[in-house]
Amino acid sequence: MLQLLKQVANIDNELKECKEQIEQLKAMIKEKSQVSNILKIYSKSEQFKELNKNGLKVKGLLKGHFGKIYGVDWHKDNRHLLSASQDGKLLFCFNLYFFIDEYFCCYWHMQIWDTFTTKKKNYVSLQSGYVMSCAFSPSGNLTASGGLDNVCTIFDISDTYKNWEKYEQDRPKYVLIGHEQYLSCCKFFDENTIITTSGDSTAGCWDIEKEQMVDTFLGHTGDIMSVSIDRSSHLCITGSIDGTAKVWDHRTPTRCILNFCGYHESDIKWLYKNKNK
Secondary structure, three states: HHHHHHHHHHHHHHHHHHHHHHHHHHHHHHHHHHHHHHHHHHHHHHHHHHHHHOOOOOOOOOOOOOOEEEEEEEEOOEEEEEEEOOOOOOEEEEEEOOOEEOOOOOOOEEEEEEOOOOOEEEEEEOOOOOEEEEEEOOOOOOOEEEEEOEEEEEEEEEHOOOOOOOEEEEEOEEEEOOOOOEEEEEEEEEEEEEEEOOOOOOOEEEOOOOOEEEEEOOOOOEEEEEEEOOOOOOOOEEEOOOOOOEEEEEOOOOOOOOOOOOOOOOOOOOOOOOOOO
C-alpha cells in the first residue's frame, strides 16, 4: 500500500513539472508572437517608410530570434553573419541574400544556416541563454560570445566549412572566466588575443589558449558597454555609461592613451570601426 502511495505521489510530482514546462512554453510562444506582431507593425510604420525614402532597401530578412538581438558581427568575407540574442541563440547565417524560414526551439544553440536553401545546417549548444555580444575571429574559425554569465565562451567552428552535415560541437574550446559582472562586448585582436568589456567597469585582454586574462584596463567609473579595435595599430577604444571613451594600447594597458570626456551627456553604448579600413 505504501509503495502504491509513493507511486501516486511521484506521478503527481511529474504532472506538476509537466504543467510548469507547458506554462513556460506557452509564455515563450506568447513572447515570440508579440515580437512578430511588433515587426509587422514596424514594417508598416512611417519610420520604416522614411528609411526607404532615403534609399535604403531591405536586401534580406533573417528570422529566427524571438528575443532582443544584442550583438551582430560580420565574417571577413562580408558574406556570413553572426547574431546574438537574449533568447539564448547564436545564429550563424550563411549568405545573406535569401529569406530564412522561421523556427522555434527551446534550447540554447548556435544555429548554422544555409540561406540558399533556407535550411538549418547544424548547431552548437550554448551554455548561457543570456547572450549580449558575439564576434568572429579574424580567420572566421572561432566565435566568441558572452553575457549575463560573466563568461566569454569561444567555439572552434573551423570544421563547419569542411563538412556541414557531420559537424557536431556541444562544448566550447575555451572558457574565459575573470569578470565579476556581465560581459557586454568582445572583439578579437588575433586568433589568440581577445578584448572583453564588462559591467564591472573593466576591460580585459586575454590569452585565449591559456584561458587567462593577461591585462586589465582600469579607468572607467561605470559599466563598459562596447569596444572597437584596430588590429594594425594594436589600439582599442572603450565606451562606458560614465559618458567617456578611452583609447588604449593593449601592449601597455596600465593607463589609457587618450580620454574623451565631456562630449556626451549620457551613456556610450556602441562604438564602430569599419573592418576593411
